[in-house]
Amino acid sequence: MTALLPTFAFSQSSLQDYVDCPRRFELRFIEHLNYPAVEAEPALENERRRQAGEDFHRLTQQNLLGIPAEKVGRLANSTDLERWWQNWLAFSAGQEFSSAALVAPELTLSAPLAGFRLLAKFDLLLVRAGRATIFDWKTTRKRPKNADLAARMQTRVYRAVLAQAPAAGRAQAGTHFNGGLPFAPEAIEMIYWFADFPQEPAWLAYSAAQYQRDRADLERLIQTIAATPAGEFPLTDDERQCKYCIYRSYCDRGARAGEADEQEFDNQPDIRLADEEESPL
Numbered sequence: 516m517t518a519l520l521p522t523f524a525f526s527q528s529s530l531q532d533y534v535d536c537p538r539r540f541e542l543r544f545i546e547h548l549n550y551p552a553v554e555a556e557p558a559l560e561n562e563r564r565r566q567a568g569e570d571f572h573r574l575t576q577q578n579l580l581g582i583p584a585e586k587v588g589r590l591a592n593s594t595d596l597e598r599w600w601q602n603w604l605a606f607s608a609g610q611e612f613s614s615a616a617l618v619a620p621e622l623t624l625s626a627p628l629a630g631f632r633l634l635a636k637f638d639l640l641l642v643r644a645g646r647a648t649i650f651d652w653k654t655t656r657k658r659p660k661n662a663d664l665a666a667r668m669q670t671r672v673y674r675a676v677l678a679q680a681p682a683a684g685r686a687q688a689g690t691h692f693n694g695g696l697p698f699a700p701e702a703i704e705m706i707y708w709f710a711d712f713p714q715e716p717a718w719l720a721y722s723a724a725q726y727q728r729d730r731a732d733l734e735r736l737i738q739t740i741a742a743t744p745a746g747e748f749p750l751t752d753d754e755r756q757c758k759y760c761i762y763r764s765y766c767d768r769g770a771r772a773g774e775a776d777e778q779e780f781d782n783q784p785d786i787r788l789a790d791e792e793e794s795p796l
Contacts, residue, residue, distance in 0.1 A: 518541070518545045518743065518744060518745035518748075519545070519631075519740065519741050521630070521631075523544075523631060524625070524631065524632040524633070524634050525628075525631055525632070525633050525634065525737055526633070526634045526635070526636075526672070527635065527667075527668040527669040527671075527672040527673065528668075528669075529543075529544050530668040530672065530733070530736060530737075531667065531668040531669070532544070533736065533740055534668060534736075535751060535753075535756045535760075536750060536751035536756050536757075536760065537740075537743070537748040537749050537750075537751070538748050538749060538750045538751070538762075538766065539751075539756075539760055539762060540740070540748060541745070541746075541748035542762050542765070543762075545745060545748075548762070548765070550761050550762050550765050564595065564654070564656075567593055567595045567596050567599075567654065568654035570590070570593075570596055571595075571596060571599050571600070571603075571652065571654055571710060572621075572638060572652060574587050574588075574590060574591060574596070574600060574603075575603055575607075575620065575638070575639075575652060576620045576621050576638075578603075578607070579612065579618060579620040579639060580620060584604060587600075588600055588604075595654075598710075598711075599654060599710035599711070602710055602711075602713040603652075603710065603713075605713065606708060606713050610641075612641065614643070615641045615642060615643040616642050616643055616644075617640065617641065617642035617643075617692055618639070618641055619637070619639065619640045619641075619642075619692075620638065620639045621636065621637075621638065621639075622636065622637045622639075622640045623635070623636040623637075624636075624637070624676055624677065624689065625676070626675075626676045626679035628679075628730070628733060628734055628737060629733075629734045629737040629738050629741070630737075630741070631737055631741070633672060633675075633676055633733065633737075634676075635672055635673045635676040635677070637649050637650070637651070637673065638650050638651050638652050640677075640692070642692050642693070645693070645702060646698075646702045646703075646704070647677060647689060647692070647693070647698050647702060647703050647704075648703075648704050648705070648706060649673050649674065649677065649703070649704070649705040649706070650705075650706050650708060651669070651673075651705070651706070651707050651708070652708055652710060653707055653708065653709045653710065654709075654710045654711065655709065655711070656711065658709050658711075658712040658715055659717075661717045661719070664707055664717050664719065665719055670705055670719060671729045671732070671733065672729075672733065673705060674700070674703050674705055674719075674721050674725075674726070674729065675726060675729040675730050675733060676689075677689040677698055677703055678697060678698055678699075678700045678703055678721070678726050679697065679730075689703075699723070700721045700722055700723045700725065700726040701720075701721065701722055701723065703721040704718065704719065704720050704721060705718075705719045705721070706718050706719070707719075750766055750768075754768060757769055
C-alpha cells in the first residue's frame, strides 16, 4: 500500500529530497519526523544567514509589488541584507520590470501529474511579448555550476509546471498568463540570480525536448514514490548527501554537520510553500 495520502502535493524540495535520499523523503514528508539536528556548522551563523535569506525574499517581493525602494530598504537591517539589497537595486534597475505585461512575485502554480499535484512557487514570473521568465533569488555562499543547477529538481519542476498543457479544457499552470494557451517550452527561460554574485546570474533556456524528458522523468519519479510501501524507502548509497542532512545521526551516518562555507544547496523543505494553495485560475 502506498505511504502517500492522495492529497499529497509534490514540490521541487520533496522530489529533490527523494532523489538525494529516499529515506530522507520518508522521514520528512511521510513520518513528519522533526529531528533536532543542525544542517550545517557553525549552526548559529547558518541559521542567521538562512533567516536573512527569507527576509531578503520579502524585501524583493514588496519592492516588486510597488512599495518604493527607499521604504523597503529601511528594513535591510543587517550587513548581509544591506549588501544583498544594494546588489538587488542595481540588478533590478537593468531589468525594466515595469515594461512587462506581467510581474508576479511569489507566485504559486500547480499542475496535475501522475495522480498528484505538482507545485511550483516562483520568486518572480515575468511575462513579456509572449515569453516567460522564471526568476529565482539565491543567497548561498557559493555560486553553483550551471550544469548542477540545470540538473536540480527546482529547475526541472518549475519549467515543466509552467509549460504544462491544460487537461479537460481547464486552464492551469501557465495557461492563465498566456491567453489560455500553454507557453511553448522555447518561450520559457529560468534565471537564477545570486545576491552575493550579482554579476553572475545563471540563464537556463528550455526546449520541447527538455520538457518531454522532464515531464516523463517527473511522472516516473512520482509513480515510483507512490508505489513504495512505508518502511521501504532506502538510505542513499552516496554518503556525501548525509553531511548536510538533519537526520544523519538518526540514520547512523555521522554526528557532526558539514561546514556551511562548503555547501552549495540546502536540504530544507520549501517553507514558503508549506501553507500555500496554487494561484487561483
